[in-house]
Amino acid sequence: MANGKRMNKAREGIDRSVTITLEEAVKAVKERATAKFDETVELAINLGVDPRHADQMVRGVCTLPNGTGRSVRVAVFARGDKADEAKAAGADIVGAEDLVETVQSGKIDFDRCIATPDMMPLVGRLGKVLGPRGMMPNPKVGTVTADVKAAVEGAKGGAVEFRAEKAGIVHAGVGKASFAENALEENIRALVDAVIKAKPAGAKGTYLKRIALSSTMGPGVSIDTSSISQG
Template identity: 75%
Template sequence: MAKLGKRTRAAREAFAGKQNVTVEEAVSLVKGNAKAKFDETVEIAVNLGVDPRHADQMVRGKVALPNGTGKTMRVAVFARGDKADEAKAAGADIVGAEDLMETVQGGKIEFDRCIATPDMMPIVGRLGKVLGPRNLMPNPKIGTVTMDVKEAVEAAKGGEVQFKVEKAGVVHAGVGKASFGEKELVANIRAFVDAVAKAKPTGAKGSYMKKIAVSSTMGPGVTVDVDSATAAE
């Protein structure tokens, strides 16, 4: 059996016997044990009572975290003419049309969010096999296929988080950095959980939110009491 390092042993001891804690206690534990040499991301995973193989049980959406994510978001926009200029002025990192399509087809994907104007979708549609598996495909349901590229770019740059349930029925996202204050992280977590709750699909039966866990990039996770995560501050 592999020998555990000092940091790993200390983290396990700190988390021992602490499950289904309040959001505040979970944040305190995670922050206190984020000991890596970089600013770790605080991550949340929500286990949902849905089967995403059925269309009426698909969960996806977006949320503007009140305190941002702490991450620099690289944004690409498929647009032409005035809309391309609007995207650049709003702070988009990459703007293009056929040229951008060829870049992506060549395997060069240097962005975290992809936005497109509706007239660009015939071009973007050819990239489904490349962008789809990376959850980068523009979608009107989450505001990334839009004529208001300025608002979409600014939202992405301002800390908007997109989420989509995975095959196992889990939704996860980064909700801040370990360097954030505890109150900031608590507010972000509750905002994310609230958005997932509001995205409950019509086909969901029984218990919707089964389990919530919070962790840092290199640290162990702790389960959070669902009622605490959904309670108003």
């Protein structure tokens, strides 16, 4: 009941049918993030695509200029020198066959997963485990790479993977409610810019249809897309 009252109060002054500027949206979301923990600020971008068609799939990675505000545990599938490189770069878990067995057993104690190209025949066996969680390494987003150091540092430093879901919506965290307004605005602009650059050849008509911002426990607000980018 307390949560219901809090949400009703948070919704006061918000009309989701009306779009507001990015600056107004960030301010409104921060003011309404009143939970007892540091809420994540989340962006939802409705795109004019149908991801069921291969030429309309939207996928990519964006490094948020001000980071995500959360500690990311990174696992790397690598051997030899590359395994040493991953550990030196700050990877939390590094392994080969042993790590594959651990994941197959259902123990996934990490948030991001990186693999060297030579490990993919092994890692490919984990598709049914990692795929549904959006963790399967993929060269398109830089998580299958020989440059392990850059990949680990990127994942630790604020790299966010994004992909359009079935309804053509991209969801991603863009920081914490404790972030300064301008830091959140910079992160949001960076993510929207990356999504625009990832526009697929098959996209027709309006690409950026609607953008909404919310915090973990707060209501969503609709953002005027032209206040973020002209893309």
